[in-house]
Amino acid sequence: MAAARTTGPRPAGRRPTIVDVARRAAVSPAAVSKVLRNAYGVSPSMRERVETAVSELGYRPMVSAQSMRTGTRTLGVSSLDPRNPFIPMLLDGVAREARRSAFSALITLTDADGATQLEAARSMVDRQVDGLILITPTMSEDDLVQLAAEVPLVLLGRHGAHPAFDSVASDDALGAALTVDHLVSRGHRRIAFHTQPTRSGGLPEEFREAGYREAVRRHGLQADVVVGEWSAEGGRRLVDELLGRPTPPTAVHAGADMVALAVLDRLLERGGRAPDDLAVAGCDGVPAAALRAVSLTTVDQQAAEMGGLAARLLVERLAGRAEPRHVLVPPQLVVRATT
Amino acid sequence: MAAARTTGPRPAGRRPTIVDVARRAAVSPAAVSKVLRNAYGVSPSMRERVETAVSELGYRPMVSAQSMRTGTRTLGVSSLDPRNPFIPMLLDGVAREARRSAFSALITLTDADGATQLEAARSMVDRQVDGLILITPTMSEDDLVQLAAEVPLVLLGRHGAHPAFDSVASDDALGAALTVDHLVSRGHRRIAFHTQPTRSGGLPEEFREAGYREAVRRHGLQADVVVGEWSAEGGRRLVDELLGRPTPPTAVHAGADMVALAVLDRLLERGGRAPDDLAVAGCDGVPAAALRAVSLTTVDQQAAEMGGLAARLLVERLAGRAEPRHVLVPPQLVVRATT
DNA sequence: CTGAAAGCGCTAACAT
DNA sequence: ATGTTAGCGCTTTCAG
Numbered sequence: 001m002a003a004a005r006t007t008g009p010r011p012a013g014r015r016p017t018i019v020d021v022a023r024r025a026a027v028s029p030a031a032v033s034k035v036l037r038n039a040y041g042v043s044p045s046m047r048e049r050v051e052t053a054v055s056e057l058g059y060r061p062m063v064s065a066q067s068m069r070t071g072t073r074t075l076g077v078s079s080l081d082p083r084n085p086f087i088p089m090l091l092d093g094v095a096r097e098a099r100r101s102a103f104s105a106l107i108t109l110t111d112a113d114g115a116t117q118l119e120a121a122r123s124m125v126d127r128q129v130d131g132l133i134l135i136t137p138t139m140s141e142d143d144l145v146q147l148a149a150e151v152p153l154v155l156l157g158r159h160g161a162h163p164a165f166d167s168v169a170s171d172d173a174l175g176a177a178l179t180v181d182h183l184v185s186r187g188h189r190r191i192a193f194h195t196q197p198t199r200s201g202g203l204p205e206e207f208r209e210a211g212y213r214e215a216v217r218r219h220g221l222q223a224d225v226v227v228g229e230w231s232a233e234g235g236r237r238l239v240d241e242l243l244g245r246p247t248p249p250t251a252v253h254a255g256a257d258m259v260a261l262a263v264l265d266r267l268l269e270r271g272g273r274a275p276d277d278l279a280v281a282g283c284d285g286v287p288a289a290a291l292r293a294v295s296l297t298t299v300d301q302q303a304a305e306m307g308g309l310a311a312r313l314l315v316e317r318l319a320g321r322a323e324p325r326h327v328l329v330p331p332q333l334v335v336r337a338t339t
Numbered sequence: 340m341a342a343a344r345t346t347g348p349r350p351a352g353r354r355p356t357i358v359d360v361a362r363r364a365a366v367s368p369a370a371v372s373k374v375l376r377n378a379y380g381v382s383p384s385m386r387e388r389v390e391t392a393v394s395e396l397g398y399r400p401m402v403s404a405q406s407m408r409t410g411t412r413t414l415g416v417s418s419l420d421p422r423n424p425f426i427p428m429l430l431d432g433v434a435r436e437a438r439r440s441a442f443s444a445l446i447t448l449t450d451a452d453g454a455t456q457l458e459a460a461r462s463m464v465d466r467q468v469d470g471l472i473l474i475t476p477t478m479s480e481d482d483l484v485q486l487a488a489e490v491p492l493v494l495l496g497r498h499g500a501h502p503a504f505d506s507v508a509s510d511d512a513l514g515a516a517l518t519v520d521h522l523v524s525r526g527h528r529r530i531a532f533h534t535q536p537t538r539s540g541g542l543p544e545e546f547r548e549a550g551y552r553e554a555v556r557r558h559g560l561q562a563d564v565v566v567g568e569w570s571a572e573g574g575r576r577l578v579d580e581l582l583g584r585p586t587p588p589t590a591v592h593a594g595a596d597m598v599a600l601a602v603l604d605r606l607l608e609r610g611g612r613a614p615d616d617l618a619v620a621g622c623d624g625v626p627a628a629a630l631r632a633v634s635l636t637t638v639d640q641q642a643a644e645m646g647g648l649a650a651r652l653l654v655e656r657l658a659g660r661a662e663p664r665h666v667l668v669p670p671q672l673v674v675r676a677t678t
Numbered sequence: 679c680t681g682a683a684a685g686c687g688c689t690a691a692c693a694t
Numbered sequence: 695a696t697g698t699t700a701g702c703g704c705t706t707t708c709a710g
Contacts, residue, residue, distance in 0.1 A: 017687055028697045033689055041695055063465045064403035065687035068702040082427035092422055095448040104462055107446040109434040123443055126402045268631040288627040292607040356703055367681045372705055380679055404703035407686040
C-alpha cells in the first residue's frame with residue numbers, strides 16, 4: 001500500500017522512529033535528535049547523512065513522545081460555537097498569528113457553560129498544549145486561577161485584572177458609549193439597551209451595560225436596560241417588548257450583532273423598518289451587517305486583531321515574560337443605514 | 340498557589356502522576372492503571388481506595404503518555420476558514436457527534452492549498468489523533484491514499500469512491516438540478532451558472548456543474564457556465580459580466596452562498612433588484628440567506644448532518660469496520676424571495 | 679487479584 | 695563531535 005518508500009527496515013505499516021533513522025544513517029539516536037533540533041555539536045557530514053535518512057524514510061517525530069521531555073509548540077484554543085460569526089473572526093486572528101510564530105493552534109469547541117469549558121480546557125492540558133487561549137470563558141475566577149497554575153493562560157473576550165493570566169478584550173464600555181453618542185447626535189432621546197444576564201465577572205455584557213449607563217447619564221437621558229437572551233429568539237422578543245410599550249424607545253442598542261440582526265428581521269416581519277420605526281445598532285461587526293440589504297450600524301470590535309494579539313501574548317509568555325499583560329482593544333463604530 | 344489540595348507529596352507545581360496516586364492508595368501503579376481503564380480483575384476495595392486517591396490528588400492521566408501504548412480518543416479535524424459560515428455548521432455537526440461518542444474533536448484551521456492541508460493533517464497525526472476528518476481537501480488522491488495508510492480518514496465535502504477512506508458529501512448534482520428545475524418552473528430560460536476552477540477531482544464544484552449541465556440539457560436549454568472565483572469579489576464581478584452582456588441571463592445559480600450574497604449586494608449597488616433584474620439562487624444554506632432582508636433562495640446542504648455523519652463514520656471505522664462507506668447526503672432547495 | 683519489570687519514542691545528562 | 699545511559703508517564707505482559 002502507498003508509495004513504496006525506498007527499502008529500509010520499515011515492516012510495512014509501522015511508522016519509522018528515530019531509531020530507524022539512526023540505524024539507516026549509522027549513527028546514534030541521540031545524534032539524530034541533535035540534528036533535528038539543530039543542537040550544538042554536529043558535524044556537517046553527520047547532519048547530511050541524518051537528513052538524507054530522514055527524508056528517505058519520511059520520518060516525522062512523534063509529538064507525544066517529544067512531549068515527555070519538552071513542549072509541543074501547540075496553543076490550545078477553547079472556542080464558543082462558531083456559528084456566531086464573531087467567533088470565526090477571532091479564530092482567524094489566532095490561527096494566523098500562531099502560524100507566524102511556528103506554533104500549531106488546536107481548537108476545541110465548547111458551549112457557554114462554565115463547567116464544560118473548564119473540562120475542555122483541562123482536556124487540552126492533558127494533551128500537553130504549551131498554553132491556552134480561552135474565548136469568553138464563563139467559569140469562575142477561581143477556576144481560571146487554578147488553570148493558570150497548570151498552564152500559561154490568555155483570556156480572549158474577558159476583562160481580567162488578575163496577575164495569574166493575560167487577557168485581551170474589546171473596550172466594551174467605549175463601544176457602547178460611541179453608539180449612544182451617535183444615536184443622540186441623530187436626535188434620539190429614548191435609547192434602550194439589550195443585554196443578557198452575566199454569569200461571571202469580567203464578561204463583555206457587564207462593561208457594555210456600564211458604558212451605556214454612563215453615556216446616557218452623561219447626556220442627561222434615562223437608562224432603559226432590557227435583560228434578555230443573546231440569541232435570535234432574544235432579539236425577536238425584544239422588538240415585541242419594546243414596540244408593545246405605550247411610549248416605545250426610538251432606538252435600541254443590542255449587545256451583540258446576532259441579536260441586532262434578529263431585531264431587524266422581526267421588525268420587517270411586523271411591517272416596520274429601521275431606522276424609521278426603531279433605530280437599531282449592534283455590536284461585534286459581523287460580515288452580515290455589511291450587506292447592503294441589511295446595512296446594520298454596529299461596533300466593530302476588531303476581532304482579528306484581538307485574536308492575533310491573544311496569540312502573541314501567549315507566545316511571549318511562553319518565551320519567558322513574567323509580568324501579566326491586560327490589553328483593551330479600542331473598537332470602532334461603523335455607521336450604516338439602520339440608524 | 341491555587342486551592343490547597345489535601346496534603347500529599349505533590350511538590351507544589353508538579354502535576355500528580357500515576358505513581359503519586361499509587362503511593363497514596365498504597366497499591367502499585369499497574370493497579371491504578373487497571374482501575375482507571377476498568378480492566379478485568381480489580382477488587383472493589385482496591386477500586387475504592389484508588390478512586391479516592393485520584394480525586395484527592397486531582398489526578399488526570401497525561402494523554403501523551405497513554406498514547407505511547409494506546410489511542411487518544413481524539414478525532415483530528417482539518418478545517419477551511421470558518422469565516423465562510425458554511426464551515427461552522429459542519430464543525431458543529433462534527434463536534435456534537437464527537438461528544439456523543441466520548442471522543443474529543445481537535446480542529447486545526449488551514450487554507451485551500453493542498454500542500455498546506457496535507458501538512459496540517461500530518462501534524463495532527465504526529466500528535467497521535469486516532470482518526471482524521473478532512474473538510475473539502477484539495478490535495479491529490481495519491482496524497483489522500485497515503486495519508487489513509489497512516490490513519491483512518493474521512494473526507495467531508497469531497498466525493499470519493501476510493502476504498503482507502505470513507506467520505507461524506509452533499510449530492511451536489513441533485514442540488515444544482517433542483518435549482519434549475521425551480522428556475523425553469525418560474526419561467527426562466529436563460530440560466531447562468533457560476534463556478535470556480537476545480538483543483539482536484541471529487542470536489543463539489545465539479546458535481547454541481549455537471550448537475551447544472553445535465554438539468555439545462557434536460558429542459559432543452561443552453562448551458563451558460565461562468566468560471567470565476569468563489570469569493571465576494573467573484574460575485575461582484577459576476578454581476579457586471581452578466582448584466583454587461585447584450586442579452587443577459589434572467590437567472591443565475593451561484594455554486595456557493597458567499598458568491599450569491601455578493602451578487603445580491605452588487606445588484607443592489609447597481610440599483611437593481613432580485614428577482615426582477617436577475618433571479619439569484621445560491622448553494623449552502625448559510626444563516627444570512629434566511630434573513631428577511633436578504634431572503635436568498637439556496638440549496639440547504641444539511642451541513643450539520645454531514646458533519647455528524649462524518650464523525651460517526653470515523654468512530655465506526657475506529658471501532659473496527661473494514662469496508663469503506665461513501666455517503667451522499669440529499670440537499671434541500673429552500674425557495675425564497677430572490678427567485 | 680495484585681505487583682514487578684519491560685518498554686513505547688524521544689531527549690538530556692554524562693561519558694568518551 | 696559522538697555515543698551511552700537514564701529516564702519522562704503510562705500500559706502491558708507475566709509471575710506470584
